[in-house]
Amino acid sequence: MSWPSDDxxxxxxxxxxxxxxxxxxxxxxxxxxxxxxxxxxxKGYDAAVFPREGEPVLITIEPSAxxxxxxxxxxxxxxxxxxxAEDPRPPLARTLEAVQEAAxxxxxxxxxxxxxxxxxxxxxxxxxxxxxxxFDAFPSAADATPLLxxxxxxxxxxxxxxxxxxxxxxxxxxxxxxxxxxxxxxxxQAAALWQAFVHGEGTGWKGRVELALGFSLVWSGxxxxxxTATGDGPVAENEPTLFEIWVCADGYWCDHxxxxxxxxxxxxxxxxxxxLLAVYGRALEHCRPGASLxxxxxxxxxxxxxxxxxxxxxxxxxxxxxxxxxxxxxAHQAGTGTVEEGMVLAIEPGAYWPGGxxxxxxxxxLITSEGPEKLSSYPDDFR
Numbered sequence: 001m002s003w004p005s006d007d008x009x010x011x012x013x014x015x016x017x018x019x020x021x022x023x024x025x026x027x028x029x030x031x032x033x034x035x036x037x038x039x040x041x042x043k044g045y046d047a048a049v050f051p052r053e054g055e056p057v058l059i060t061i062e063p064s065a066x067x068x069x070x071x072x073x074x075x076x077x078x079x080x081x082x083x084x085a086e087d088p089r090p091p092l093a094r095t096l097e098a099v100q101e102a103a104x105x106x107x108x109x110x111x112x113x114x115x116x117x118x119x120x121x122x123x124x125x126x127x128x129x130x131x132x133x134x135f136d137a138f139p140s141a142a143d144a145t146p147l148l149x150x151x152x153x154x155x156x157x158x159x160x161x162x163x164x165x166x167x168x169x170x171x172x173x174x175x176x177x178x179x180x181x182x183x184x185x186x187x188x189q190a191a192a193l194w195q196a197f198v199h200g201e202g203t204g205w206k207g208r209v210e211l212a213l214g215f216s217l218v219w220s221g222x223x224x225x226x227x228t229a230t231g232d233g234p235v236a237e238n239e240p241t242l243f244e245i246w247v248c249a250d251g252y253w254c255d256h257x258x259x260x261x262x263x264x265x266x267x268x269x270x271x272x273x274x275x276l277l278a279v280y281g282r283a284l285e286h287c288r289p290g291a292s293l294x295x296x297x298x299x300x301x302x303x304x305x306x307x308x309x310x311x312x313x314x315x316x317x318x319x320x321x322x323x324x325x326x327x328x329x330x331a332h333q334a335g336t337g338t339v340e341e342g343m344v345l346a347i348e349p350g351a352y353w354p355g356g357x358x359x360x361x362x363x364x365x366l367i368t369s370e371g372p373e374k375l376s377s378y379p380d381d382f383r
Contacts, residue, residue, distance in 0.1 A: 001071065001208065001209060001210040001250050002070060002071055003038055003071075003158060003162075004158075005038075005073040006038075006073075006156050006158045006159070008156045008157070008158075009035075009151070009156045009158070009159065010036070010073075012151050012154070012156075013025075013036065013050070013147075013148075013151045014052050014053075016147050016150060016151055017052045017110070017147065018052060020110070020142065020147055021108055022052065022108050022109070022110045022142060022144065022147070023051065023052055023106035023107055023108045023109065024049055024050060024051040024052065024103060024106035024108075024109050024110070025048075025049070025050040025109070025110045025111075025144050025147075025148070026047065026048075026049055026050075026099060026103055026109055026110070026111050026138065026141070026144075027047065027048050027050065027111075027112055027144070027148070028044075028046070028047045028048075028095075028099075028112065028130065028134065029112055029115055029118035029119070030044055030046070030118060030119050030120065030121045030127075030251075031118055031119035031251065031323040031324050031327075032048075032112065032118075032148055032323075033046050033047065033048045033058070034119075034251040034323055035148070035151075035152060035323050036048050036050045036056060037050075037056055037058050037072050037073055037074055038071050038072055038073045039058055039060065039067070039068055039071055039072040040071070040121070040122055040250060040251040041060055041064060041067075041121050041122065042061075042063070042064055042067070042121055042122050042123055043061070043082075043091075043121055043123055043128060044121040044123075044127060044128025044129075045060065045061045045080075045082065045091045045092055045095050045128065046058070046059060046060040046061075046064070046095070046121075047059045047095055047096075047098075047099045049099060049102040049103050049106075051105075051106060055074055055075070055076045056073070056074045056076065057074065057076045057077075057078060057102040058072050058074050058076065058077045058078070059077075059078045059080060059095050059098045059099055059102065060077065060078075060079065060080075061079065061080055061081070061082040061091055061095075062079045062080065062081055062082060063082055064079075065077070065079055078098045078102065080094040080095055080097075080098050081094060092128070092131065092134075093133070096133060096134060096137055099137075100137055103138075108142065109138055109140075109141050109142070110141060110142045110143065110144025110147060111135070111138050111141035111142070111143065111144055112130075112143075112144060112145050112148070113135070113141065113142075113143040113144070113145060114143050114145040114146075115130075115145050117324065117326065118324070119248075119251070119253070119323060119324045119325075120248075122211060124213060149327070149328040149329075150328075152320070152322055152323065152327060152328070153320055153327075153328055153329050153340070153343055154340060154341075154342040154343060155322060155342050155343070155344055155366075156342075159252065159322060159323075160344070160366060162249065162250070162251075162252035163252050163253070163254060163321065163322065163344055163364065163366075163375065164375060165205060165206075165208060165209055165249045165252070166212075166247040166248065166249040166252055166253055166254040167247075167254045167256075167364060167375040167376045168205070168377075169198055169201070169202035169205055169209070169212050169247045169249060169254075170198070170214075170245055170246075170247040170254050170256055170258075170376060170378070171376045171377045171378040172197070172201065172202075173194050173197040173198045173201070173202070173214065173245075173247075174194070174243065174245075174256075174258045174260070174378045175378065176193065176194070176197045176201075177190065177193050177194050177197070177243070177260055178260050180193055181193070181235060181241060181260050181262055182235065182262060183234070183235050183236065183237035183262050183263070184234050184235060185234070185235040186231075186232045186233070186234065186235070187218045187219060187220055187223060187230050187231055187232065187233050187234075187235065187241070188218070188230050188231065188232055190218050190220070190235055190241055190243075191216045191217075191218040191230050191243075194214060194216055194218070194243060194245060195214040195215075195216055197214075198212055198213065198214030198247055199212060199213060199214055202214070202247065202249065205249070209249045209250055210250050211249075211250060212247060212248065212249045212250075213247070213248045214245065214246070214247055214248075215245070215246040215247075215248070215325075216230065216243055216244065216245045216246075217229065217230055217243075217244040217245075218230045218241065218242065218243050218244070219231075219233070219241070219242050220233060220234065220235045220236045220239065220240070220241040220242070221233075221235075221236030221239035221240070221241075221356075221357060222236070222239075222355070222356040222357045223236075223356060223357075224240070224242050224352065224356065224357050224358050224359070225352055225356055225357075225358070226313070226314050226315055226350070226352060226360075227314075227315075235262065236262075237262050237263045238261065238262075238263040238264050238265065238266050239261065239265070239266055239269060239357075240259040240260070240261050240265065240269055240359060240382070241259065241260050241261070241262070242257060242258075242259050242359065242360060243256075243257065243258045243259065243260070244256075244257050244360070244362075245257070245258065246325045248325075251323055252322065252323060253321055253322065253323070253324060253325040254321060254325075254364050254375070254376070255319075255321050255325045255326065255346045255362065255364060256346075256362050256363055256364065256376055256378070257348055257350070257360045257361060257362035258361075258362075258376075258378050258380075258382070259359065259361070259382045260382060261382060261383070265382075265383050269357075269359065270383065272351060272358065272359050273359055273361075273381065273382075273383070275304070275307040275309070275351070276349050276350070276351065276359055276360075276361050277361070277380065277381060278303070278307075279299075279300055279303035279304060279307070279349045280347070280349055280361055280380065282299060282303060283296060283299055283300050283303075283317075283318075283347055283349065284347070284365065284371070284372050285371075286299055286339075287339050287345065287347070287365065287367060287371065287372045288339065288367075288371050288372075289338075289339060289340055289341045289367060289369060290338055290339065290340075291338060291339040292337075292338060292339075293318070293329055293330070293331040293332070293335060293336070293337045293338060293339060294331070294332065294333045294334070294335055294336065294337075295333075296317070296318055296331040296339070296347075297317055297318065297331040297332050297333040297335075298333045300317045300318075300347075300349050301317070301333070303349075304349065304351055307351075309351040312350065312351040312352065313348075313349065313350040313351060313352065313360065314352070315348070315350065316330060316331070316332070316348075317331055317347065317348055317349060318330070318331035318345050318346065318347045318348070319331070319345065319346055320343060320344060320345060320346075321344045321345070321346050321364050322344060326346075329343065329345075331345075339367055340367060341367055341368060341369055342366075342367065343366075343367045344364055344365065344366050344367070344375070345364070345365050345367065345372070346362055346363070346364050346365075347362065347363065347365060347372075348360055348361070348362035349361065350362075361380045363375065363376050363380060364376060
């Protein structure tokens with residue numbers, strides 16, 4: 001899907017490059033290639049050289065020529081063979097050679113040296129990652145990961161618009177599930193209901209999304225817990241079925257946890273939901289420009305401790321969302337940083353019972369000068 005060049009974003013990156021004394025960025029993570037060029041590759045064989053002055057160079061494989069022509073913000077596109085009968089090396093070797101050639105004019109280059117995670121390419125199932133040769137090719141490179149994290153933490157108007165589309169699709173898929181979910185279904189069937197809507201209806205959404213992909217973890221009743229895969233357990237009546245869900249719409253993401261209850265919610269879950277909503281509300285009141293991210297983590301965990309859930313939750317409680325489902329900034333009491341206008345944060349208090357069961361609520365919030373704006377129309381109080 002074509003978007004006009006997001007000059008506000010690119011100018012911010014270049015300003016940060018000037019502060020760090022970098023002449024060019026060399027990136028290969030699919031989300032950073034997307035962020036700097038608007039090209040979302042098929043197989044991770046792509047890279048970009050982004051100079052502080054001049055036109056970026058996008059490197060991709062020949063089969064992606066049409067995609068690059070239709071979406072990339074640069075006309076400087078270098079195509080390399082995905083397969084070469086005379087060159088048995090893997091495609092990334094040819095990509096690297098093209099990157100080295102494009103980076104030759106620049107003395108001070110920044111590389112993603114400390115990248116911890118990366119978003120998937122459009123094929124998703126088998127992300128292509130860095131090789132030793134990639135790092136060896138730039139032995140004097142600076143680490144550009146902190147620069148990119150800082151730039152990406154604050155969203156431009158175009159980025160907010162794209163995140164909103166992902167949020168819209170996720171909410172519509174939950175509304176669909178709420179109408180169709182029945183006790184006795186398998187958790188995996190519930191997940192398939194949601195995923196099918198995201199991919200089937202989200203692709204082409206309002207004529208503005210070329211490809212929508214959904215990712216989910218679904219648990220019901222006593223099956224609710226963290227860090228386990230969706231299984232074949234039954235959807236419980238009068239208990240929540242929890243959907244931990246991501247939507248990726250042309251490379252921009254949302255990250256939610258939503259719940260559906262077939263029947264009347266068991267009062268024990270209702271009590272826990274009231275606790276979480278109260279903690280959630282205090283967290284949102286905190287999320288104004290200048291507020292401490294470390295204190296946000298403390299506030300949520302102390303609130304749950306005071307409600308009888310010490311040590312909860314076992315997962316992070318707030319992080320950025322944009323060209324990845326999880327990206328900086330992160331709220332951690334041992335960390336630093338502040339909430340700032342233009343951030344999009346996922347906030348997710350949760351509490352889980354020994355042996356199974358519990359709840360989590362989560363939405364994405366745009367930080368404005370007036371405070372946080374909820375981006376999903378699907379309610380957190382699902383009663």
